[in-house]
Structure formats: C-alpha cells, structure tokens
Amino acid sequence: MIGFKNAINKLAIPCFINDASQVEQLIYTPECKGNLSVYLHKTEVKQAKKVGILANISTLRSLIQLTSENQLNDIEKTVITINAQDEVVVFENMEKLEEYVQANFPEYTEEDKKLLEQLNNMTREQRWQYWTEQFSACIKCYACRAVCPMCYCSSCTVECNQPQWIKVSSETTGNLEWLTMRAMHLAGRCINCGECGRICPVGIPVHLLTAQMNLDIEKEFGAKTGFSCKSGYALNTFKPEDKEQFIQ
Amino acid sequence: MSEQFEPKIVAFVCNWCTYAGADLAGTSRTKYATNVSIIRFPCTGRIDFMLLMKAFENGADGIIVSGCHPNDCHYTSGNFHARRRWMVFRSLLDFMGFDTERITFSWVSASEGSKWASLVDETTEKIREMGPFTDFNKLDYSTFEKISNDTITE
Amino acid sequence: MEIKNIKQTQIPAFFDQLIQSGKVVIAPVLKKSGKVFFEPVQSYNQVATDYIQTGFSAKSVVFPKVEVLFSFKKTEDGIEIQDSIANIPETIVWGLRPCDGSAFNYMTEFFLKENPDTYYAARKAKTTLIAISCAKADDACFCTSVGLNPGSTAGSDVLLTLMGEDVYVEVLTEKGKAAIGISASLFTNGNEKSKDDYLAKINTKFSLSEIEERIKTAYDRAEWKNESMGCFGCGACAFACPTCTCFDIQDEGTQNKGQRLRCWDACGFGQFTKHASGHNPKTNQTERRRQRLMHKFKYSVENLGIVSCVGCGRCIRVCPAHLNIFENILNVTK
Numbered sequence: 001m002i003g004f005k006n007a008i009n010k011l012a013i014p015c016f017i018n019d020a021s022q023v024e025q026l027i028y029t030p031e032c033k034g035n036l037s038v039y040l041h042k043t044e045v046k047q048a049k050k051v052g053i054l055a056n057i058s059t060l061r062s063l064i065q066l067t068s069e070n071q072l073n074d075i076e077k078t079v080i081t082i083n084a085q086d087e088v089v090v091f092e093n094m095e096k097l098e099e100y101v102q103a104n105f106p107e108y109t110e111e112d113k114k115l116l117e118q119l120n121n122m123t124r125e126q127r128w129q130y131w132t133e134q135f136s137a138c139i140k141c142y143a144c145r146a147v148c149p150m151c152y153c154s155s156c157t158v159e160c161n162q163p164q165w166i167k168v169s170s171e172t173t174g175n176l177e178w179l180t181m182r183a184m185h186l187a188g189r190c191i192n193c194g195e196c197g198r199i200c201p202v203g204i205p206v207h208l209l210t211a212q213m214n215l216d217i218e219k220e221f222g223a224k225t226g227f228s229c230k231s232g233y234a235l236n237t238f239k240p241e242d243k244e245q246f247i248q
Numbered sequence: 249m250s251e252q253f254e255p256k257i258v259a260f261v262c263n264w265c266t267y268a269g270a271d272l273a274g275t276s277r278t279k280y281a282t283n284v285s286i287i288r289f290p291c292t293g294r295i296d297f298m299l300l301m302k303a304f305e306n307g308a309d310g311i312i313v314s315g316c317h318p319n320d321c322h323y324t325s326g327n328f329h330a331r332r333r334w335m336v337f338r339s340l341l342d343f344m345g346f347d348t349e350r351i352t353f354s355w356v357s358a359s360e361g362s363k364w365a366s367l368v369d370e371t372t373e374k375i376r377e378m379g380p381f382t383d384f385n386k387l388d389y390s391t392f393e394k395i396s397n398d399t400i401t402e
Numbered sequence: 403m404e405i406k407n408i409k410q411t412q413i414p415a416f417f418d419q420l421i422q423s424g425k426v427v428i429a430p431v432l433k434k435s436g437k438v439f440f441e442p443v444q445s446y447n448q449v450a451t452d453y454i455q456t457g458f459s460a461k462s463v464v465f466p467k468v469e470v471l472f473s474f475k476k477t478e479d480g481i482e483i484q485d486s487i488a489n490i491p492e493t494i495v496w497g498l499r500p501c502d503g504s505a506f507n508y509m510t511e512f513f514l515k516e517n518p519d520t521y522y523a524a525r526k527a528k529t530t531l532i533a534i535s536c537a538k539a540d541d542a543c544f545c546t547s548v549g550l551n552p553g554s555t556a557g558s559d560v561l562l563t564l565m566g567e568d569v570y571v572e573v574l575t576e577k578g579k580a581a582i583g584i585s586a587s588l589f590t591n592g593n594e595k596s597k598d599d600y601l602a603k604i605n606t607k608f609s610l611s612e613i614e615e616r617i618k619t620a621y622d623r624a625e626w627k628n629e630s631m632g633c634f635g636c637g638a639c640a641f642a643c644p645t646c647t648c649f650d651i652q653d654e655g656t657q658n659k660g661q662r663l664r665c666w667d668a669c670g671f672g673q674f675t676k677h678a679s680g681h682n683p684k685t686n687q688t689e690r691r692r693q694r695l696m697h698k699f700k701y702s703v704e705n706l707g708i709v710s711c712v713g714c715g716r717c718i719r720v721c722p723a724h725l726n727i728f729e730n731i732l733n734v735t736k
Contacts, residue, residue: 008541013724016631034723043686044631119343128345128383139458139467139666141641146634147722157298159673165298168652169468169665173384177301180340184297187336199722201457201638203435209340216339221332235336238328240318244335248354248367306656 002039003054004032014039018048026054028082035193037062038149040075052078058193060101061226062149065191067094068229071152094229102227108192108211115208116215131176137202138175140168144196144206145182150189157181179206187213188234191226255309255375257284257368260299262292262315264322265357272361280365281372284312291315293326297337300351305384310350310375312367317355327355349374350381403555406571406582407592410564414446419585420494421445425530428463429496430456440495449497454540455714459502459644460495464509464525465666467641471521471651473661487524494581498533501545501712503558505644506531511706512647521664530577533558539602542715544728547608550713552601563597570597607728610709616735617700621692629730630691632723637668639694639717639725645710648674669694695731 005015005025012031016039017023037059039045055063060081066072079091081100091097108116119127142158145151158166158178166181167174190210197207217223221242223234261267267288273280289295292315300311313334321327334353341348352371356364408416421427421444431441432450437457443449470486506526513522536543536552545551555561559578563570571589573579582589640646650667654660667674670690676682684690702710711727718726 007724007726008718009724011724014632016628038634039631042631044627044688122345124342124345124347126345127343131344139637139641141637141668142671143634143636143638143722146636164652167654168650169654169663171468173305176344176384177298177305180301180344181298183340184337187340195722199638201642201720202439203433203437209343212343213336213340217336220335235332236329238325238332240328242328242331242335244331246338246348246353247331247334248352 001026001052001054002036002045004028004034004036028054032056033058033195033198035059035062035147035149035195037066038147040066040072040077041149041152046075050076050078052080055079055081057081057101057104057106058191058195059149060097061106061191062193064094064098064101064229065189065226065231066149068231069189069233098227098229105224105227106192109194112194112208112211115205116212119208119212132172134204135175135179136172138170138179138204139202140170140175140178141201143199143201147195147199148186148190149193150186150191151182157185179204179209182206183209183213186210188217188221188223189225190214253376253380255283255372255380256307257310257312257371257375258303258308259284259286259312259314259368260292260295260303261286261288261312261356262322262327263288263290265316265320265355266314266364268358269356269360269364272358273365274361276361278361278365280368283372284368291321291323291326292330293321293323295330297333300337304350304381309381310352310371310378312352312354312371314354314356314364314367317357320357346383347378350378404573404579405592405594406573406589408569408571408589410567410569412588413569416585416588417446417449417496419588420496420581423584425492425494427494427496428460440497454536454538455499455543455716455719457716457720458642459505459714459716460498460531461505461509461644461646463493463495463529464506464522465513465647465649467666469521469664471662471664473659474655475659476657487521490525490528492528492530493525494530494532496532496534498531498558499536499714500533500552500554500556500558500561501543501550501714502644503531503533503561504550504554504556505712505714507557508645508702508706508708508710508712509647511708512645515706530560530581531558532560532562532578532581535561535563535597535600536602537564537600539604540715542718542726543602543604543713544607544715545713546604547606547728548610548709548711548713552604553597563600565597565600570595570600608732613699613731613735614703614709617696617731620734621696623734625734625736626692627688629725629733630688632725633670633687633691634722635670635672635687635690636722637666637670638720638722640668640670641666642716642720644712644714644716645698669697691725691730695727695734698727699731 001017003015003026004012006027007013012029014034014036015025035058036053045051079097081089083089166178192211194207197205200206214225217234221234303311315327318327338348354367426442428440429443429449430438431448432438438450438453439457440460472486473484475482513519553563555572555574559575560581561572573582648667648669649664652663652665675684698711699709702708718724
C-alpha cells in the first residue's frame, strides 16, 4: 500500500506499508501533494503484484494517462481516494475512476495561471532572458525526471552516449536542451501535477513548460491529458485536417 | 568594405520530395544562394526536434525543414506526424523566447525545383537581415556559478 | 587561536571592506522562491541572515559543478593546450554553518590525502572560510549526532557567534587572521567565553559510536528495502551534500577544439555503476541507497577515518520524497 505519512518539518512524505498493523501511519491532508503513481514503475513495487494506492486528484489523472499508455497492465491495483466530503472512495474499476476524474477535473493553480499570464505577456526577448536565467541554475540532478510518473523509460535519452545527445555537464545551453527535450517528450502526456516544479532544488518552474504545451495542444487538437483511458497521445496520432499557419 | 555576412543555413529535407526537388533545381541549372547545407532524411517524420537544436548549437544561423505535401507523403502519413510535432515544437520555442523566425518550414514536392530555389534565396536573405545566431553563445565556465531564479518583476 | 570582538552594527562595514579588498565574496542570498543559495555578492545588503540552512552547500567554491580541466585548440602549428587553474581568484565564503566548515575538512582529506588533486588544492589555497554559528535549527539538523555542534570550529578559518550586540570572533588560522586584518580597526581583543547560551539546542538522534559499530553488520538486513522504497534515484541529495565528491569526466568538443570537464555525479543515478561491458553491479535503488548510507557512515570511516555525514540535513530538505537519512540509519541498525 502506497500512501502518505507525517514526517519532520511538517512534511507529508510517501510511505509504503505491507502489513495491516501499519495502517495507523497513513494520513491525508492538503500537504499530501506528491504524485504517488510514480512508484508504480519501481521494480520492487511491480514485484509485489498487488498494490494499493492512496491517490489525490493528480495521481488519479496519472493513473488514467498511464493506463491509456498501457503501462499498468501487469499490476493488480486498488485505488483509493478521499473526496471533498472527506469520505473514502474505493474505485472498483478504471471506468469509475474516469467518471470521478471527469467530474472533478482540476484547474491550474492560481499561482501557475498568474505566472503563465505574466510570461505570455512578456516580449519574446524578455521570455528568453527569463528562461535562460532559470536554466543557468539547473544542476542536472534529474529530480524532475525522477518524480514524474510519465518519465518511465528504462533507458532515458540523457543516458545515451553514442552520440551524447544531452550534455552531462550543467551549463546553460545543455540545460536548455535537456529541459526542451523533456518538455517535448511530455507534451500531450503531462497531467499537470506540478511536482517537477515543486521539487526542483533550485526552484525552476519546470512544470510551466509542459503546462503551456498542454494548453496549446488542447487548443489545437482538442486533446486533454489524464482524462480518458482511451485518449491516446496527441503526438502519435494526427488528423489530415490539422491546420497551421507557418508552413509555406 | 566589410564583408557581407553569409548566413549558414542547414536544411532538413525528406528524400522523396524535397531532395528530389532540390536535385531538379540543380539539373535545371537554376542559380540560387549557396548558403544551404542539405541533410537528407527518408521522411520528415524522422526529423527529431533535438537535431534542430543541435544544428543551432553547432553554428547554424537558420534552418529550413521541408518535405512532401500533405497527402503526398511517400510513407503515407509521416508528414502528418511531422506537422503536429512542428506545431507543438514551435509553440514551445516561442514560449521559451526563441526566435522561431529562424526556422522555415515548407512543403516542396519533387517537381518544384524553382520553389526550392526561391525558398533558399528568401530564407538566406531573411537570415542575413536577422544577423548571426548568437543566442546560444555559451556561458563561461566560471569559478562559481550564480544560481538565480527571480527575474520576474511583480 | 585568537579571540576578538566586533559590534554587530559593524558587521556590514567589515563585510563591505572584504569586498573592497578585491576578493570575490560568496554569501547566502535569499531568492524569490524562498530558498537561500550561496552567490557572489557586491554588498552586505544582499546577504540573507534569517534562515536555517542554505539549499546547496558552498562546495562549488572548491569543487565546481562543472570544471574545465583543460581545453585544446587545433592551430596551424599543431595542438594548443590550455590549462585552467591559472586564474582562480582569491575567494571568501561568508556565512557557512559550522557543519559546512567541517565538511571542508572531509573534502580536503578526500582530495589531498593520496594523489593530491591539483584543482582542488589550487582552489582551496585561495579560499577563506568565515563561518557563523547557528542560533536556530530545524528538525532536519542533526550535527550533534555526528560529533559536531552548532558552534563547532572544525574546518573554518574564522567563526562568528552572535551574542546580542556583540559578535564573538574566533580567529582559527593564518588565513582567518588575514581576513580579520583587512578591517583590523573594527575589532578589539577578547577573552575566551562559552557560546552555549547563543547556540541552537539540537537533540541527538543517535549515538555515533553505536551506529558505527552496528552498521558493520547491517549490510544484509531486510530493512534496507523499506527504507529505500521512496528513493527515485535522482541526484538531488548528492548535489546538495557538502561532502559528496563523486564526479564524472566528460570530453566535449569537435575535432578542432574542445575541453575536458569534471562534473558532479551521484551514486543514486541508475547508470552510476554501469560497466563498459554493460554489467551493472547495483541493479536496483535499494542497493544504491544502501551504498550511499554505508559510504557516509562506514566506508569513509574505514578509508579516511572520518564520518562523511556532517548532519546538515540538506539531503532531507531537498529530497523529492524527503527521505530521512538519520531515520533510515536508525531503522537499519535497530
């Protein structure tokens, strides 16, 4: 069972219990922001065969997106959430989970909306200045990749060294390539849990890149991530009628 | 007299349409700008966005991406996938503040040799006016890197 | 060791004189995100004072996140190689915590004991460490459990302890003396006194000697699996840690010019132990996390005689899952 427990400094951290006697540790508070579905890719969890997961709304969306990408076929999972009325809801199957998510589909947070608006109102040069300054701080710890449930590739592009696509060293151009590549690989798949931006040790709002991508993809192609188990992925499907203005 | 800036343009083209079109421009002895280096792909669907970034990093001032017209792709649907990819990539580049005018996208078929020539000419002129691409000039590796993340002013 | 005093109100003047002396001054700066990081500063009003611990340590001063070891360029006459340690500026690091000062001792032992690392040596020789004792701590601090305390002088060149209107100044080395000498008129001679009333009170989480004893037989314990379950395998803890010194060497460039770089690496990464043959002796995150903790509390003791954890708590604060190193250690040695 994967859930949250209390920790020092008033933090809510992931906890893993495999005995009913340990259930007392589990908590569910507004502090429980983490996206626990990322642990479903761990070999130790997959070995367990039967997994329970206490999900907040972001986690539920990731479960839907992962199911649509066929990543959860070999785990027998029981998904539990706590709804707005503080009741425990156990989902019998993915359809019920989908219904719940579609009924409670989350908006972007006020803070993110404000930042996105600020960025979109800047001139192009100002945006470049903002992002390159952010990227110069990146230390390539890959915590953003580690905490993302959609980053489940067993062999990530950054680990390829023939050729070395993404530089190992952390300098601005290489950091820009890394974060651009990550945003593109997640465009149309990211479910906007915001974890990557929240846990970045140097405070880069990485989640805004994919948040903007998702807004654009929804506008152009009508696709919403983490909405339906059959949604597929916006960038590996197409419609002949897709329209753009910039191809001569 | 100062030398005129000669932009370096890299062209990512598909083998079946645009490359053949460029070939036609050649066999027709069409005169056009020599600033372009062509990289041949089997299909635009194969063109990875990282390659564009690498081209800029390695000294390109401008990029042309070109392939078969929609519905004419040699592999049926490769250019449709490419089209979606470019729409999303361009949107990301613009959001990050990169000047998307430096990348020109087009559909050039095997019979459009003259279109290819005028595309290269126009792009070369456009990039010449924009000047060399210097946005990626690397930071010096200083003794102590500044960690800064508060440029947005309220 | 000399004891000096300076009025708290004179600290900004001392600081600004350090800057005017022409040295690079690195100090904690508060960022908009609320986190505090070490950065080069130009005046005392940029310096953060009301915080518990910086996000990252100051190890980048002597062990940068990216360091050019040398660069080469092809010319008409052959290949020109440029060494990189010629131009290191004199640097002062202000506002270290005592735990960070002690971490420099570990790094010096690690880099200079056998086969001295010329790059580290060159940078360390040009660095002066001015530490400030801790009046506050949070639940992630545990320096008292690893043989240190909020007023420890280990590793620093000068230690400042704020005592109301006065600042108790312990001048510990020749370098410290030179730094104080820049503003000699602001300081008066002082007498030794106890700092205890002005230091944070941190309860010990464990007895270090007991842990060191019990960890010798802890390698095969089943508890490691549960303690490591939360670990995602990123590098945040290693990069934030003041004693993590693992690095990767990368060559970047083209046929005509390039450079050899040393960059930070982390044992949490899946590929860290991968061999050229493709074999990876550490196949899962449990083994990697176990390696990290065993290194901090056992292997560094065996190799260098020092526990390499200084109890700063940065790994706990920066971890995406907030894995707690002292809780983990207690649970695997119960």
